[in-house]
Amino acid sequence: MSTQTLPDHVETLIIGAGLAGLSTALHLGPAHNLLVVEANNYVGGKARTERIGDFLFDVTGHWLHLRDPGIRALIFSLLGEDHFHKVDRISRIWSHGVYTEYPFQANTFGLPPQVVHECLMGAIEAARARPDAVTPAQEPESFAEWIRFYFGEGIARHFMVPYNARLWGVDAAEITSRWCQRFVPKPKLEDIVAGAVGLNAGKMGYNAHFLYPKQGGIQSVSEALADAVGRARIALSLKVTGLDLDTRTATLSDGRAVRFERLVSTMPLPWLIDTIERVPDAVRAAKGTLRATPVTYFNVGVRGALGVPDHWVYVPEAEWPMYRVGSFSNAVPTMAPPGHSSLYIELADRTTPPEALVPRVTEGLIRMGFIEHADQILFMQARHVPLAYVIYDFGYTAGREAVLEFLSARGVQSIGRYGDWNYSSMEDALIDGRRAAGIKP
Ligand SMILES: Cc1cc2nc3c(=O)[nH]c(=O)nc-3n(C[C@H](O)[C@H](O)[C@H](O)COP(=O)(O)OP(=O)(O)OC[C@H]3O[C@@H](n4cnc5c(N)ncnc54)[C@H](O)[C@@H]3O)c2cc1C
Numbered sequence: 001m002s003t004q005t006l007p008d009h010v011e012t013l014i015i016g017a018g019l020a021g022l023s024t025a026l027h028l029g030p031a032h033n034l035l036v037v038e039a040n041n042y043v044g045g046k047a048r049t050e051r052i053g054d055f056l057f058d059v060t061g062h063w064l065h066l067r068d069p070g071i072r073a074l075i076f077s078l079l080g081e082d083h084f085h086k087v088d089r090i091s092r093i094w095s096h097g098v099y100t101e102y103p104f105q106a107n108t109f110g111l112p113p114q115v116v117h118e119c120l121m122g123a124i125e126a127a128r129a130r131p132d133a134v135t136p137a138q139e140p141e142s143f144a145e146w147i148r149f150y151f152g153e154g155i156a157r158h159f160m161v162p163y164n165a166r167l168w169g170v171d172a173a174e175i176t177s178r179w180c181q182r183f184v185p186k187p188k189l190e191d192i193v194a195g196a197v198g199l200n201a202g203k204m205g206y207n208a209h210f211l212y213p214k215q216g217g218i219q220s221v222s223e224a225l226a227d228a229v230g231r232a233r234i235a236l237s238l239k240v241t242g243l244d245l246d247t248r249t250a251t252l253s254d255g256r257a258v259r260f261e262r263l264v265s266t267m268p269l270p271w272l273i274d275t276i277e278r279v280p281d282a283v284r285a286a287k288g289t290l291r292a293t294p295v296t297y298f299n300v301g302v303r304g305a306l307g308v309p310d311h312w313v314y315v316p317e318a319e320w321p322m323y324r325v326g327s328f329s330n331a332v333p334t335m336a337p338p339g340h341s342s343l344y345i346e347l348a349d350r351t352t353p354p355e356a357l358v359p360r361v362t363e364g365l366i367r368m369g370f371i372e373h374a375d376q377i378l379f380m381q382a383r384h385v386p387l388a389y390v391i392y393d394f395g396y397t398a399g400r401e402a403v404l405e406f407l408s409a410r411g412v413q414s415i416g417r418y419g420d421w422n423y424s425s426m427e428d429a430l431i432d433g434r435r436a437a438g439i440k441p
Contacts, residue, residue, distance in 0.1 A: 050383075315348075
């Protein structure tokens, strides 16, 4: 618990020292009377790096995409452009015992001929059935139907539907197509055909390139932001446990109280509602409809080099307990000690205790060619993120809007990936903070 002296009254109280909270504080400026309260004993939230021996692990892959010129300039001004490697994505899909290029829908070449045929015929039939120019109103609302509408039955069955069910922890029919507009590459039929015969050379998707710190993992970004905010303005190991919006008072986990004029919260939206006193029943009910998926993953230390170069590999088939295997050291060797490599393994099986999955995961790593022998694995440690992915189900929009409207009417800004309750990136969290501080891009 923090023993630092805290002000009993601030102009702006910020809940959470993840990227959204730190960005808010930084953009409000050094003269602003503010306090950031953070439950963990470290800054960064999900953008943090854990040390196991001489290995460094982020909370699974935390690859940085900086498209906003202002945010890019900010990060480079804090750390220097040279702090970052510019990495060209190496990412594939492993299914039917072979690797194919990402994205699956544009690269079925190499799969068994009957699978390629099914994917191709499905895509052709889907294209024939679609209007030439699709209006938003013509797009199917369910993600499962959206997949079939654009890619056809074969691609849906062999990758898109099972993979997404494993990632989101719910069937694609339960998810609206709303979330995927930005993240799912939508190749033209010509590209799907070219990819089926091995002619697609170009990289597709929003993440064809990314930045990654040469040293210190993604935590180095969070630490630089915290330094720029000023450590004395950040109280660690303190949780906001109660909020009275009438008296504008926050109660902290050690019993202290802080009064505020403005509140910017980055804690998960449902938890925020649980923390506020006297919430109307309708808002509480709306909060109850908000769903998120947890993720359990393994941090793995490996002796020797890995047998494949990928930064991450998608695993759509149900016979394997993991839906994605990634490697920090394949992107940046300093994430593992010399002569060693590191992996993160995200588990689709959310019911079996992770320890019981180790033998099957190990077998998968050997079959996928990451390692040759099980004795190369030095450790495989499980970690858990209770809220990882917000679920865009059919109640999402109404529930989220009812909660956010209530907060906005009470003068609370709820921002960041979990505060705004969305599927967003580190850069989005930084942008949210800038917006909350009232700074225009
Ligand atoms: C598995 C996974 C992989 C990801 N991969 C990528 C990627 O490759 N690239 C990318 O750009 N983004 C990635 N992201 C998204 C990225 O992590 C987030 O967008 C970003 O870090 C969110 O920052 P935030 O500040 O909004 O939230 P958080 O990082 O969650 O910060 C919120 C903070 O609030 C604190 N808090 C909560 N409750 C309280 C309370 N009551 N009192 C005080 N403090 C509290 C928490 O401890 C936390 O530190 C990934 C996310 C996950 C889960």
